[in-house]
Amino acid sequence: MKKxxxxxxxxxxxxxxxxxxxxxxxxxxxxxxxxxxxxxxCSTGDCGACSIILDKKLVCSCLVLAxxxxxxxxxxxxxxxNGNKLHPLQKKFLxxxxxxxxxxxxxxxxxxxALLEKNLNPTEQEVRxxxxxxxxxxxxxxxxxxAVMDAAFEMRNENGSNYT
Amino acid sequence: xxxxKIWGSLKNFADGNDYISVSGSNFKQVLDDIxxxxxxxxxxxxxxxxxxxxxxxxxESWFIPIDEDSEVVLMPYMxxx
Amino acid sequence: xxxxxxxxxKQFKVIGTRPLRPDGIEKVTGKAIYGADLxxxxxxxxxxxRINEPHALIESIxxxxxxxxxxxxSIITFKDFIKINPDNKxxxxxxxxxxxxxxxxxxxxxxxxxxxxxxxAKKALKSINVKFKxxxxxxxxxxxMNKNAPLVAKGKKNENIPDGFSDxxxxxxxxxxxxxxxxxxxxxxxxxxxxxxPSVHQGYIxxxxxxxxxxxxxxxxxxxCTQGHYNVRSICSNIFxxxxxxxxxxxxxxxGGFGGKTTxxxxxxxxxxxxxxxxxxKIVMSREEVFKATGPTVSSxxxxxxxxxxxxxxxxxxxxIRYEGGAFPNETYELGAQSAFAAYDLKFVKTEAxxxxxxxxxxxxxxxxxxxxxxxxxxxxxxxxxxxxxxDPLYVRILNAADKGTKSSYGPTFEDIGLKATLEAxxxxxxxxxxxxxxxxxxxxxxxxxxxxxxxCVSLNINFDGTVGIVEGxxxxxxxxxxxxxxxxxxxxxxxxxxxxxxxxxNSLGHNDVTDGSRVTFSVGLATIKAAKAAKxxxxxxxxxxxxIDEEAVIWKDGYAYPxxxxxxxxxxxxxEDIAKVSxxxxxxxxGHYEVNAEGAGVSFGxxxxxxxxxxxxxxxxxxxxTVFQDAGKAIHPSYVEGQMQGxxxxxxxxxxxxxxIYNNEGKLQNPGFLDYRIPVSSDLxxxxxxxxxxxxxGHPYGVRGVGETSIVPPLAAINNAVSxxxxxxxxxxxxxxxxxxxxxxxxx
Numbered sequence: 001m002k003k004x005x006x007x008x009x010x011x012x013x014x015x016x017x018x019x020x021x022x023x024x025x026x027x028x029x030x031x032x033x034x035x036x037x038x039x040x041x042c043s044t045g046d047c048g049a050c051s052i053i054l055d056k057k058l059v060c061s062c063l064v065l066a067x068x069x070x071x072x073x074x075x076x077x078x079x080x081x082n083g084n085k086l087h088p089l090q091k092k093f094l095x096x097x098x099x100x101x102x103x104x105x106x107x108x109x110x111x112x113x114a115l116l117e118k119n120l121n122p123t124e125q126e127v128r129x130x131x132x133x134x135x136x137x138x139x140x141x142x143x144x145x146x147a148v149m150d151a152a153f154e155m156r157n158e159n160g161s162n163y164t
Numbered sequence: 165x166x167x168x169k170i171w172g173s174l175k176n177f178a179d180g181n182d183y184i185s186v187s188g189s190n191f192k193q194v195l196d197d198i199x200x201x202x203x204x205x206x207x208x209x210x211x212x213x214x215x216x217x218x219x220x221x222x223x224e225s226w227f228i229p230i231d232e233d234s235e236v237v238l239m240p241y242m243x244x245x
Numbered sequence: 246x247x248x249x250x251x252x253x254x255k256q257f258k259v260i261g262t263r264p265l266r267p268d269g270i271e272k273v274t275g276k277a278i279y280g281a282d283l284x285x286x287x288x289x290x291x292x293x294x295r296i297n298e299p300h301a302l303i304e305s306i307x308x309x310x311x312x313x314x315x316x317x318x319s320i321i322t323f324k325d326f327i328k329i330n331p332d333n334k335x336x337x338x339x340x341x342x343x344x345x346x347x348x349x350x351x352x353x354x355x356x357x358x359x360x361x362x363x364x365x366a367k368k369a370l371k372s373i374n375v376k377f378k379x380x381x382x383x384x385x386x387x388x389x390m391n392k393n394a395p396l397v398a399k400g401k402k403n404e405n406i407p408d409g410f411s412d413x414x415x416x417x418x419x420x421x422x423x424x425x426x427x428x429x430x431x432x433x434x435x436x437x438x439x440x441x442x443p444s445v446h447q448g449y450i451x452x453x454x455x456x457x458x459x460x461x462x463x464x465x466x467x468x469x470c471t472q473g474h475y476n477v478r479s480i481c482s483n484i485f486x487x488x489x490x491x492x493x494x495x496x497x498x499x500x501g502g503f504g505g506k507t508t509x510x511x512x513x514x515x516x517x518x519x520x521x522x523x524x525x526x527k528i529v530m531s532r533e534e535v536f537k538a539t540g541p542t543v544s545s546x547x548x549x550x551x552x553x554x555x556x557x558x559x560x561x562x563x564x565x566i567r568y569e570g571g572a573f574p575n576e577t578y579e580l581g582a583q584s585a586f587a588a589y590d591l592k593f594v595k596t597e598a599x600x601x602x603x604x605x606x607x608x609x610x611x612x613x614x615x616x617x618x619x620x621x622x623x624x625x626x627x628x629x630x631x632x633x634x635x636x637d638p639l640y641v642r643i644l645n646a647a648d649k650g651t652k653s654s655y656g657p658t659f660e661d662i663g664l665k666a667t668l669e670a671x672x673x674x675x676x677x678x679x680x681x682x683x684x685x686x687x688x689x690x691x692x693x694x695x696x697x698x699x700x701x702c703v704s705l706n707i708n709f710d711g712t713v714g715i716v717e718g719x720x721x722x723x724x725x726x727x728x729x730x731x732x733x734x735x736x737x738x739x740x741x742x743x744x745x746x747x748x749x750x751x752n753s754l755g756h757n758d759v760t761d762g763s764r765v766t767f768s769v770g771l772a773t774i775k776a777a778k779a780a781k782x783x784x785x786x787x788x789x790x791x792x793x794i795d796e797e798a799v800i801w802k803d804g805y806a807y808p809x810x811x812x813x814x815x816x817x818x819x820x821x822e823d824i825a826k827v828s829x830x831x832x833x834x835x836x837g838h839y840e841v842n843a844e845g846a847g848v849s850f851g852x853x854x855x856x857x858x859x860x861x862x863x864x865x866x867x868x869x870x871x872t873v874f875q876d877a878g879k880a881i882h883p884s885y886v887e888g889q890m891q892g893x894x895x896x897x898x899x900x901x902x903x904x905x906x907i908y909n910n911e912g913k914l915q916n917p918g919f920l921d922y923r924i925p926v927s928s929d930l931x932x933x934x935x936x937x938x939x940x941x942x943x944g945h946p947y948g949v950r951g952v953g954e955t956s957i958v959p960p961l962a963a964i965n966n967a968v969s970x971x972x973x974x975x976x977x978x979x980x981x982x983x984x985x986x987x988x989x990x991x992x993x994x
Contacts, residue, residue, distance in 0.1 A: 022364075030281075031284075035275070036275070037274070037275015038275070039281075041450040041532065043531060044919070044920065047450055047532075077275035078274070078275050080274070080275075086270070086273065090270075090273040094269040094270070094273060096884075097263070097266070097885055099269070100723040100885070100892065101450075101451070101499060102268075103279060103449075103500025104450050106275045125928075127927070128927040129928045131928075132926040132927050135450055135919060135926065136927075137447075137448045137450055137503070137924060138723060138892045139888055139895075140888075140892045140925075140933045141925075141927040141930055142891045143888060144927070145932070
């Protein structure tokens with residue numbers, strides 16, 4: 001079968017790739033574009049490890065067909081830090097020991113960033129419900145929730161618009 | 165002689181006793197003498213055993229010394245998660 | 246987040262602090278390389294063909310069409326392995342990876358394909374023709390033990406099995422001491438109950454993945470996510486009858502394991518496919534494969550009988566434990582039997598345990614394997630007795646708690662243990678006296694784990710610039726590289742920034758046992774201390790040379806070499822960096838190393854307090870508050886100790902409330918995905934408050950005990966007790982999912 005040609009912006013870089021109609025965006029990100037920071041935990045949209053931002057919307061990249069994203073803007077974990085300056089969420093995840101094995105961390109960071117772009121002053125409950133689609137089996141979520149709240153606090157105090 | 169407590173399901177292979185007396189002054193000698201005196205315990209020893217010596221569990225150390233008055237308990241070989 | 250240290254212990258500078266983890270930036274930026282993240286030039290993609298039948302006799306596997314498909318480079322079945330090493334001592338492990346004569350559970354693999362891409366590999370799987378004859382199967386413990394049960398496997402039965410069971414009952418043990426009858430006669434109340442827990446999966450988010458390259462002469466490279474790459478090497482080199490030295494296994498970053506990555510599932514398959522095709526082969530499991538063919542833990546059926554006196558003293562205790570761990574024998578039943586009553590000082594106690602084969606996937610270790618199930622039953626009956634006598638459940642536990650000098654229910658006499666201190670800490674915590682509202686209940690339970698030592702190697706290299714590189718061989722599953730660096734910095738008296746710890750491949754360091762049994766901080770930490778001591782000795786020797794005095798006249802203190810006393814002369818102290826910088830001129834590079842089979846791990850106890858609210862209309866239970874008290878011996882990095890306590894608790898909460906393997910009448914697993922196998926999500930939970938106690942382990946220079954496993958033990962009973970108190974209904978089966986709880990509420994109206 002003939003491959004499909006797709007143009008896309010990934011982490012603000014123009015990219016193009018060829019894919020089969022059945023390839024998922026996750027497959028292409030990981031295998032063709034070598035962006036392996038986005039993880040595959042289930043391929044059914046249940047675990048959130050493959051969370052990315054597609055045209056400013058938080059999605060599971062395992063549920064998006066690669067052929068659908070022509071002309072789209074995609075942000076992945078690899079684009080979260082500004083050069084070697086970590087995003088406050090990344091920094092706070094380290095300070096709060098909010099990761100153990102770290103496999104869910106990219107997806108959770110991307111999802112948390114999407115939350116803080118909508119709401120820089122979330123309650124604990126809002127954080128917990130927003131992140132309910134991102135499974136973590138190591139931490140029990142306690143330190144993750146604290147890290148997100150603390151990052152939001154810091155971003156509010158340092159003028160959040162710098163980071164959005 | 166060293167007094168070794170064995171676990172319940174091994175009793176049938178040691179004349180119904182909770183404790184057996186064997187000779188030896190380290191882990192290996194004690195286990196060897198158990199196999200010699202109680203051949204019925206050999207299958208379990210081959211499957212793997214640990215020895216608790218004065219409350220500390222040793223899984224393998226052949227040359228850990230054992231005194232006559234040490235508390236020695238035979239236990240299954242432990243592996244976990 | 247409290248930390249309770251009852252008596253003053255050794256003062257530390259780096260240990261007990263909370264530095265950022267060394268592998269942190271890679272992990273928050275997506276750079277860290279996990280099992281599925283590595284590719285090799287000219288790599289093939291491997292897939293496995295699995296049969297969705299619980300029990301079947303394989304009659305033939307026809308690969309003739311599949312192997313002719315363009316792009317298919319190798320296909321293997323069990324037959325390819327038989328030729329290699331008929332005496333392979335890991336044959337059961339291999340048979341769990343790929344079926345031999347019979348399919349033993351739903352999802353058992355029978356063949357594997359390597360092709361130039363996944364689409365072709367998928368097509369090839371479809372064109373393999375497997376002929377099989379369905380056999381009668383058995384899924385549940387009771388059915389499998391029954392004399393007339395279908396037999397899962399022949400010839401697996403040990404010599405000591407009591408009469409009256411089917412040959413699926415393959416292992417038996419009993420522990421305990423004292424005359425039970427006398428104990429029960431002395432009781433004022435005896436309660437006997439039967440408890441059930443389901444199979445649950447470890448649920449690591451990273452599916453198993455590996456990349457293998459093996460040539461015809463038996464030289465091989467294997468990259469995989471594992472808790473123990475040396476164990477992978479032992480198993481695979483035995484299966485392929487090759488030398489240990491010729492198989493280099495490198496552990497990737499690991500995305501969770503919890504015991505489930507202590508063995509192999511795909512590694513021998515990828516090696517075989519690679520050898521046959523002459524190209525590297527990568528296999529990544531799907532989530533469905535992970536659920537169907539790896540893990541889970543044993544399911545259980547446990548009778549507990551406990552007698553208590555009016556004053557709350559336990560007079561006798563007995564448990565009959567039956568574990569089912571799938572189609573292969575395992576040792577988990579022994580651990581369940583030994584740990585059941587470990588928390589109590591009992592004169593009359595007995596546990597018996599049976600291991601039963603069923604047509605389910607082979608169990609794998611899961612955090613404190615065997616302990617949560619038996620302790621769930623014990624702690625539930627103790628709670629019911631407390632309610633019967635109207636005793637405070639912590640009072641009763643303190644009254645009966647095992648202590649230093651207690652002859653444990655599994656044999657040995659305890660040394661210093663932290664159970665009483667942990668119980669007392671729970672009793673005075675504000676959580677325990679906070680008032681509850683209607684439909685709310687508070688549950689208490691104790692937990693226990695042995696903790697292991699084991700084979701460990703550490704090499705510590707002092708670089709010319711005064712920094713230190715540590716090489717260890719245990720995959721870092723929860724922050725251990727940080728703890729090991731801290732221990733080295735503490736011991737050498739240098740700042741943490743100067744130290745970096747890496748995990749070596751199997752050719753770069755001697756054998757290391759699996760990252761299991763909560764052994765790493767204890768054993769690798771111990772070896773790191775000894776390696777650092779060896780390096781310090783050499784540092785002192787160099788300082789002695791520089792000063793022209795005797796080696797014995799130099800001591801090491803806080804990162805500096807000093808003359809030992811006035812007789813040694815007056816010299817400015819030399820720092821580690823000072824000595825390292827001239828080490829090339831004083832005899833060459835400086836290093837220390839240590840290799841040991843570490844023994845003397847200290848047992849650990851925990852106590853959990855939980856408040857729940859159960860909705861009487863839906864049966865749904867919400868966790869309102871959760872506090873974990875645990876003896877860590879010594880917390881090297883308290884944040885990661887807390888993380889272990891919180892993470893284990895939440896896995897236990899999932900086990901108690903939602904998680905279970907569900908089989909249909911045809912013996913097929915109905916919920917092999919995270920949608921229907923529901924692990925806890927963030928919105929299910931409150932904060933999990935950890936309280937670390939530090940009762941030093943006498944078997945470790947810093948007092949370290951393992952902390953990884955104990956925390957999954959108490960939640961099952963703590964939540965069962967809380968829900969039972971909230972609803973006034975005694976529950977005896979997990980999970981306490983809304984349908985089960987609602988049914989009980991409706992039956993009770």
